[in-house]
Structure formats: C-alpha cells, structure tokens
Amino acid sequence: MTGMTRRQWLKATAGGAAATLPLLRIARAQTSGPLRVGVILPRSGVLAGIGQDLYRGVELAGPILRDLGYPEMEIMEGDTESNVQTARAVAERLIEAGAHVLVGAFDSGQTTAIAQVAEQKGIPLIINIAAAPQITEQGYRFVFRNFPTAPTILSNAFQQQKEIFARVGAAPKTVVFMHVNDTFGTAMAGGIGAVMPKFDMPYRIVETIAYDPRARDLSIEVAKAKAAGADALLMVSRLNDAILITRELIKQRWTPQAVLSMGPGWYEDQYIKTLGKYSDGPMSFVPWYDPKKPLSRKLEEAHARAYPGTNLNTNQVFTFEALLIAADAYRRAGTTDPGALAEAIRTTHITDNVSIGPGIMFNEKGQNDGLVDATIQNVGGKLVVVAPEAAAVADPIWPMPPYDAR
C-alpha cells in the first residue's frame, strides 16, 4: 500500500467527482457545433429495400434545410439490420457516441426498442415512421411521433375506400385480409377489428391470413386467398412480401378487383422497378405529402434531381420531416442539451411542412394527431393521388387491369 487510508481515498474520489460533474454538464449543454442526429434505419436485412428508400429522405434533407437557414446537423448513421435487438444496441451505441437526438426507425418493433433506450437515456427520439399505437401510449417524455397511428391510418383508409367506391359506382362484397405477422402487422390487424365496424363497410372479411415477414415463398398464402373466392385483397405488408404476393397473383392467374393496401410495399420504387407493368393497379392508403405545399414542391424538385425516374414517397417525406423537426427544435432551443431539445420538440409548430394536414405539432403524448392520409394508385409506373377528392389528381381505376392482359 502507498499509505493512503480508505477515508482519504473516498475523499479524494468524491472531490474529483464533484470537480468533474460541472465539466460534464457543460460538455452536455454546449451549444457550439452541429446537432448530432443519430438516424437509425433498417439499411440491411429483410427491410433493406425500404431502408435504402428511407435514407434518401436524409440525403435530401441536408441541402434543403441548409437553404432554409436551419442550423448545421451532423448525421450519425445506424443500421438496425431489420432486427429489434440490433436496433436497441445501435441506439445505445449512437447515444454513447454523442448523438443529441435520434430519428427512426420505420418498423414498429424496432422503434419500440429504440424508444425504450431513448427514454431511459433521456435523449429525444423523433419517430419518422412507425404506426403501432402503444409507442406513444407509454407516457414517454422523450419520444415524439410525426406519423399516424394504426387506428388513424385505418380510419382514413376506410373513409377513403368508401369515397372511392361511391366515385367508381362499384364495391367489393368480400375481401381476404393478408397481413405480415410483425408488430406493425398485428397492430393493424387488431385495429381493423376495432375500427372497421364503425365505418359500415360494404364488404366483409372472409379470410384472414397472417404470414412470416421473412417468408421466402408465399404461394400457399396466395392460393388460400384465391380459394376464398373474394372480390378484393386487403393488405398490410412490407416490400419483399408485396413483390412475392404480386408474383404469385400473376402465376396463379388471379386478378382481384382491387388490392387495397394499408401499409408499405406497393408504392415503393423497388416494387415498381422489379415488377414493371405488373406493378400497376394497387391502391395504397398511406400518410402522404401535400403536393400543393411550397416545401413539398421543393422536396419534389430536389428528389427529381437526385433520383431521376423515381417517385417521392412516404419514406422520404416522413424521414425528411423528422430531420426538419430536429433542426427546428435545435434552432429554437439554441442548445444541444437533450432536455431542452425535448422541450423544444414538444412545442413544435411547423406549418411550412410537407405532409398532408395542418402541420407538425405534438399533443401531450408526443403524437402529431393532425396528419391525414391519401389514397395512391400505381398507374403507368407513377404514383397518383386518387383520394381524398380535394387532393386527387386523377380518378381511381376500378377494377384493376387483369395481370394476363398487360
């Protein structure tokens, strides 16, 4: 021993800690330098296609926000590998590496895991996309969602479906409901049971088919759906499964009157690129951008320049808006202190935005409940808004053109 007693050692340690703490606090509250934003997306794994699409929103945001005079942001990339455990670990790693705000993560299960970490560490999380309602029902103080919940998406979808049926003068009598068996899919399936009866829909669900999100072959699922003899297909899917299902519809020579999708998959560029002429027809009921808003036009132009021949979609729009929220909060807070940033996000009031609805503002749960969906139909490789009528740029095509006559 060197002669230091236990009491002396404790004193020295406590003194050292007391001297260091204010320094740490200063380091955390410093305002200089860019805002470090940890963007966590499923860049690989089963959701990789969508993850790449989402990341375009990040790439577009930088120059546009700079033009608008928002402060500089430093993007720290995180890949969930489409896996809940990895999502949690990546969130922890980015926070340890100094992220001031997190943005992500598209999938409800992965987002739930990140939200727990963000809340625990006191770092704000701005959810770009994730619809499971429970994420903002936990009483979290650091979690904010600028995306509708599953019941909102469903309410909008059923409302707009009825509008479309009235406009085309036809409606399916029966549907098969196919959904991916993950957090988002089961939340939507549960929501359908609760929300659909309120809308007095003209159809009934004759069969519900759940399937594995990692399925490599969906021939049996589609055969079962076809065997139910339903008029239309009601879908809650992802990208890979949407492609697999379409391939099977073609091979099994079944063109339903309509594919009514209440999730991603059917409007993504990879879907259109992979399936070509067979991608036309499906209708997606999704949160979308308002083409009439000035910032939407700016985003559309930037997108067209950066990714010619592809369509701007939900993935880029809501990822862009998540970064807009972060930049706006940083500008108002004037500090990178997570607590101050969270407070600034809570009082967000952005009306010069992109998505449909009055703008970006959060309720006491951290949820933007003013968002409105649109109905998008794939027509000639383009995504066309067909409802609500006020935002529609074309009439819906009903029924879908048969696959074997294309």
Next chain:
Amino acid sequence: MPLDFYLNAATGGLLTGLVYGLSALGLSVIFGVIRIVNFAHGEIMVLGMFATLLIFRHLGIDPLASLPIVAAGLFGFGFLLQDMVVRRVAHLADHMQFLLMAAIAVVLISLCLMLFGPDAQGLQVDYAYESFAIGPLLVDKVRVYAGLAALTVAGLLFAFFRYAPTGKAIRACGDNPVGAQVVGLNLRRLYALTFGIGTACLGAAGAIMLLLVDVHPYLGPSYTLLAFIIVIIGGMGSLPGALLGGILIGVSEAVAGLILQPSLKSAFSFGLLILVLLLRPQGLLGKAVR
C-alpha cells in the same frame, strides 16, 4: 375449398420438395460415406446461389443452363475442402468436427457479406410469370423446371453410385472403410471425391433454388436446418430417403398451409420430425443400428 386447390398446392409442394431433396442429398452423401455432419451445408448452397446469380448477371446464362458450371465449381471447392482441411480433423472427436464445420459456415457467411452485401438479391428469367394449365391444375413454370432439374440431377447421382466403378468404390468406403483399404481403394481420394460430389449437389440445388427464392448471406442456416430435418426423416445416409424426405416436407408443408394456417407450415415440418424420431428413429428409409 375445391379439390383442385389442394391438388395445385400438393403439386407445387412436390416440385419444391424435389429441390429440397436434392439439397439434402448433398448432406446425406457426405454423412453416409465420410461420417462428417456438414454444418456448413446451407452456406455452401448459398455460395452456389451467389455463383449462379453472378453468372446470370454477367453472362446472361439461365440458372438451369449454368447449373453444371456451378456444380463443377462447387465440386472443386468441396474436393479441396475435404482434402486440405476436413481430412485433418477426421480423427478428432465428433464435437471438434462439428466446430470445424460451424467455423467454415461462419467464414462463408462473412465472405458472402463482404462480396455481395447483406441484401436479398434475385433474378428474373423470361418465364418467371408463366404457368402450365393442365386440366384444373395450374402449375408454376419455374417450379416445374426446378423440380425436373432436381429429379434429373438426383437420377444421375443414383446412377453414378449404382453403376459407375468410382460410385461403387465410394459406397464400399461408406459401408466398410477398413475392407475398402484392404482391397486397395484410395480412401483419401475417394473421400475427397465424395465431399466434392456432396457440395456439387449443393451447387446444383443452389442454382435451381435461385429460381424460387432470392438469396442473401444469412439464408444458409435455415437451409442447413431444413436439410437436417429432411435427412433425419428420410434416414441419415440414405440417398432415396433424402429425396423422399424432401418430397414429404414439401408436400406436407404446402397442404398443411392450405388446410390449417400458412404460418404453421414450419411447425408442421418439426411435428413430422418429432413423430419420425419417436416412431422410427432411423428414419423412413434408414437402416436400424443395433
């Protein structure tokens, strides 16, 4: 539900099962002769799938046409792997051999990740969306070609082991290695040939499988597990058993998915495995060991 839906599902399952069976043949050949359990089975098949993808992308050759090239390439890979690596641990305890094969699997996954990235990749042949209508049956063209190709390769393999002198020699090594050495057979060369034939089967199965599913580096373990289920059901080391096991799994998964819930497909395969292990542990066509 009309009968033709079940017939369609069963036919699709049968054709997919033939491809499963071909892949499991690779595992069975290696285990039946060398007595090594190939834990890198799925990963080697994935290697074959990526090779097929590369050939398709760069040379535009259909997977069914590139099948012999891929099979030959993987034959060479398997031959060298056995002769240079696996042979050196053959005298060690079983668990050491398992560890070696598992390590090879990890190396292959990492290699595929480095070379091809983590994303799923597929190809689209001209006949991808076509199907044959035979009476009430509507059979996917890709699946028909895949099933026929698998059957042809399996038939060639059976013929090789039954009629070719080298095939007979390999069988002799599997039945009685000491006796085979006594009559002057070169065990080292024959084992390397056997491993090469097993991996060639995987190359062929991989080329065919790419017509049915997209490939990514993490696909291997699920196919290793599937092959184990198939060979245990069919009988470890039995070649007809592997093919039968593949067909059984393919058909039962398809029909069970239609009758019950599609998400119960995998549960059904495992249920079948438990049943076989309880009632006939040596597998349907396997020989009982006393």
